[in-house]
Amino acid sequence: MIQFFNMLLIGIGAGSIYALMAIAMVLVWRSTRVVNFAQAGMALLSTYIGFELVQKTGNFWIALPLAMILGAVFSSLVEILLIRTLIKHSTSGPVAGIVPIIATLGLLGFIRAIIGFIWGNQDVQIKAPLSQIGFRVGSQTIALSPMNLFVLLTVFGMVIVLGFIFQRTNLGLSLRASAYAPEIAQLAGVRVGAIRTVGWAIAGAAGAAAGLLQTVNGTGALSPDSLEFSLLLTFGFIAAVVGGLESLPGAVLGALVLGLVLAIVQIYISGTLVFIVAFALLLLVLLVRPQGFIGVKAGRRA
């Protein structure tokens, strides 16, 4: 019983961080039709900046929102300086559509090299601001620490705020219209170029939050070739695709399902099977339900 309960806690905890990453990928995809392979690199950079901010201020609670803001700024700059230009100039030829996507792969390597150059290849440590010892229920220790609880609440808070922005505000309406039908949005007076940048900015903030929260939720160690960040990209991407790549609720649902499935595999079967299952799930979804759980069948691209 306690094992089942712990499995749920671990699954939802991991899934919530994949959800932030998946949200970032979906926002970028919706605003510019680019799959951003540099998302994890940008999250890693933001997390290093978070590390510096923790060093300077000594306070994680200040460092987290600041790192998110800087993540948003960096992501906007990538869109304005790199992606926008590439989309404008790569309009013909056999590889036109994938030039910006390949560029994000280049950017990933570039960011990692820059991080290595600035912070060196040794691990740095961000100390968890809250206890990582699980709460006690009766005589048992459960797989939920104050740190885990904070991460969960923060992620769910962010998801609710994003949902509100998207469904209930003018900015959200502009973001949705620009994603579904950029030309019509433009004709209605929406400044689609600026709205694209906003999409990238929110993605950058979500990625920064994912990176920092994942780090303090885990061992606290950071390195330029961090395996955990590669996993974050992979699992965030799988969750986004499972959720249909177009839909924010789909991304969150996909991430929670992925987190739970991987927790079941890890606890009841074997930790070594986690990767196999994650990719099998991706391939299975692409084969049987390519539009994802929530995606629109034969989704429009106009």
Added chain:
Amino acid sequence: MSLIVKGLTVDHGAIRAINDVSFTVEKGKLSAVIGANGAGKSTLLRALSGLNSATAGSAEWSSHNLLHGKPEAHVRKGVSHVSEGKSVVAELTVEENLDLGALWRRNKREATESKSQAIALFPRLGERLSQRADTLSGGERQMLAIGRALMSKPELLLLDEPSLGLAPLVIEQIFQTIRSIVDSMGLTVVLVEQNAMGALKIADTAVVLNLGSVAATGSAAELIADPAVRAAYLGY
């Protein structure tokens, strides 16, 4: 204040889509642009709304240069374009589609008034405000597209084939509404149509395009009476 187009030329790559097109539309008038498929009618509108860039010529609306700037800037100068094929966002609700046209407007009270006006003009939309646009019929979608354009409080309205794919009765209704928009709201309208007869019946003036060039211009009544136009475009 009028729409003055002079020598407008637009290229799609190596292909000249419209060539040296000139015409004038007085304020408060409805001008039909008719011609066969591929005559360059849509290209003409897309150039006027800033979606396509022009190669040569000029186009002015009340001293605002229409060949410069993006569509979102044109909207702010009172030029709204309903593009071909029911220009609504299928995934948004009817009300969201309407609101979209007024997001940029500062005066929210006036925007709310525009919404009441649009709903009064198309009561069907009022009954379906919370439905997704892709659940509407073709005619309702066209009404929504026009309603969305009116939410931007336009002075010049560019309509691209509002009759496309609609039943004759619905076409009649849409055309009558377009005429009433011109008469009651004082808007200037450029109506691009393949349904030449229907468009000429409600228009004040018309431009006939053939292979990208102006074949004839004049009052709608003159063009209906012109044997050459009748033979080529009205089919009798």
